[in-house]
Amino acid sequence: MWRRVASLSSSISSSFLAQTASRLNTWESLTTGIAQQAKGVIAPKEKTPFITFVLGGPGSGKGTQCIKIVETFGFAHLSAGDLLRREIASKSADGAMILNTIKEGKIVPSQVTVKLIQKEMELSDNHKFLIDGFPRTEENRVSFERIIGVEPNVVLFFDCPEEEMVKRVLNRNEGRVDDNLETIKKRLTVFQALSLPVINYYSERGKLYTIKAIGTEDEIFEQVRPIFAAFETVG
Numbered sequence: 631m632w633r634r635v636a637s638l639s640s641s642i643s644s645s646f647l648a649q650t651a652s653r654l655n656t657w658e659s660l661t662t663g664i665a666q667q668a669k670g671v672i673a674p675k676e677k678t679p680f681i682t683f684v685l686g687g688p689g690s691g692k693g694t695q696c697i698k699i700v701e702t703f704g705f706a707h708l709s710a711g712d713l714l715r716r717e718i719a720s721k722s723a724d725g726a727m728i729l730n731t732i733k734e735g736k737i738v739p740s741q742v743t744v745k746l747i748q749k750e751m752e753l754s755d756n757h758k759f760l761i762d763g764f765p766r767t768e769e770n771r772v773s774f775e776r777i778i779g780v781e782p783n784v785v786l787f788f789d790c791p792e793e794e795m796v797k798r799v800l801n802r803n804e805g806r807v808d809d810n811l812e813t814i815k816k817r818l819t820v821f822q823a824l825s826l827p828v829i830n831y832y833s834e835r836g837k838l839y840t841i842k843a844i845g846t847e848d849e850i851f852e853q854v855r856p857i858f859a860a861f862e863t864v865g
């Protein structure tokens with residue numbers, strides 16, 4: 631069960647040994663370790679994780695479509711932005727730094743974000759994850775691979791014209807500190823410079839599914855649905 635793996639992996643990750651191991655290790659070596667102990671107390675993991683990264687500029691509709699994917703295909707939704715905002719709200723040690731970074735439209739150091747994602751994955755009973763708004767930089771991508779030790783199965787890219795993204799963000803009305811014209815301009819520059827290379831990386835590896843993110847929410851979901859339906863068929 632995922633939770634068993636999780637508790638195993640959290641106890642491991644607190645030790646230096648395991649941190650070193652997790653750098654070198656891949657997911658397989660973790661599961662091999664568990665399999666070796668399966669005869670004893672720890673059961674083998676039932677299912678390998680299925681990971682989807684959800685990418686796209688600010689306001690491209692990632693969060694909106696993730697809700698539909700969760701409803702239809704039963705994924706766990708992990709929004710990197712929501713996890714970071716939760717850290718701010720909980721007044722954690724990194725909260726002030728995260729708030730300033732978000733206000734500036736910049737990217738929070740990967741180690742912080744990956745740790746939050748890792749914790750959520752470990753706590754989840756699900757094995758299908760939608761990781762929304764991550765990786766936004768090459769550093770994010772490499773850090774996830776190093777710390778979590780897995781690669782995504784699917785990468786969705788919501789491709790939306792800038793003027794539409796700006797319009798949507800300015801109308802979002804969620805009281806976010808970064809939903810203003812000044813920050814959105816910075817975020818679009820960061821998206822072009824740092825996030826597009828990640829999208830290209832996955833395109834070159836044949837993992838990228840590009841969605842034309844214009845139209846109604848339902849119209850857009852009709853492009854998304856067959857991608858996951860195909861994976862369900864495969865099993």
Ligand SMILES: Nc1ncnc2c1ncn2[C@@H]1O[C@H](COP(=O)(O)OP(=O)(O)O)[C@@H](O)[C@H]1O
Nearest residue numbers: 688689690691692693694798801802845846847
């Ligand atoms: N297809 C769409 N057409 C118009 N507005 C949309 C569409 N999809 C989402 N929105 C709205 O645009 C805003 C940004 O959407 P959101 O899902 O938060 O995007 P992201 O997570 O990519 O920033 C929200 O207010 C949302 O309700």
Ligand SMILES: Nc1ccn([C@@H]2O[C@H](COP(=O)(O)OP(=O)(O)O)[C@@H](O)[C@H]2O)c(=O)n1
Nearest residue numbers: 688689710711731732736737738763764766
């Ligand atoms: N991988 C990530 C994701 C978000 N963030 C920060 O959180 C902000 C909001 O991210 P978000 O995913 O909630 O934003 P939207 O694209 O949904 O508008 C980003 O502009 C970054 O400042 C980050 O630093 N690293």
Ligand SMILES: [Mg+2]
Nearest residue numbers: 692693711763
């Ligand atoms: Mg979002």
